[in-house]
Amino acid sequence: MIENTELYRGNIVMTRVRLARNLRDYPFINTPKDAKEIVKKVNRALQKCDTFNLMFLANFDQMALESMKERHLISQALIDNKEISAALINTDKTISIMLNEEDVIREQCFMRGLRLTEAYRKLEKIDAELSKNMDFAYDRRFGYLTACPTNLGTGLRASVLLFLPALTEGRKINTLVREVQKLGLTVRGLYGEGSSGEGFMYQVSNEVTLGVSEEDILKSVEETVLSICQAEREESERLFSKNQIKIIDKVRKSFGVLTNAVLLDYSEFLSHVALVKMGAMLGMIDIDDLEAIDDLIINVRPAVLCEQYGKKLSSIDRDLFRAEIVTKKLLKLRG
16 A cells, blocks of 8 residues: 555655553652663663664753754653653654653654654664663563553554645544544644644544554554545545635735745744645645655744754744745745
């Protein structure tokens, strides 16, 4: 089925695979002494796998932590536990190992597009190396033991970030959520549980980790993602055929706002850039590099923006800087 993903270029944004692990000799809630020892053990074990940058969160200011969170490299739970938590992130920022979060170890791999199996294989090698050097908390009946019962078993969470403008505009997202839940999967917003589908973006991931194999989870998520993308394509064709002039008008107005605004807050940017991306996918605007638009969405997030500028910015200065970056980038992409 993977060969069909080119049909859905733009709809499939990113794959993320995560493994949750704990250690037999350590409680889920660790003391500072335990936490330090865990970081040392994991750091030593990972040296054979890749080049990782070890970061103790207590050494970073809030802006840097928020920037890493906005890039999905760390979680809010890790930040909340920053006095004893750490992260190991590889050089190309495709793998992040969070230590002393909700679970003692959370391994994550990020890849563009629908690459669930490839991302899992990368983590599988890291997980195998860690298991050689550390005694994972494992039960023959329940599998890997985790802080939250919903992660018991494989400890695997496979998710894909999707761009679904037609299903959103056609008001079919709620129906989609209900149908996906019947399959043991869930649909959440851009930042996971509790977040909304800002910018027409949603995460599809497995809910069940106990009593199923890793391969079954990956297959289920992949098949569901491809089915959703097919439904998005059909809805897009239906909406476009009925509202062609109105959609072109909305898309071009959004492009005009983004390339002429003096001040641009993130929420306003996201609502307009989603329409511009949809327009590019439908051939209404001459932009072919859809991944560049996805990157722009990340690069102008509030904390990431401040990190690029080199200091914390006021809200007005942030909006000025964002408008400048967005204008230059979109005009360059359109040529």
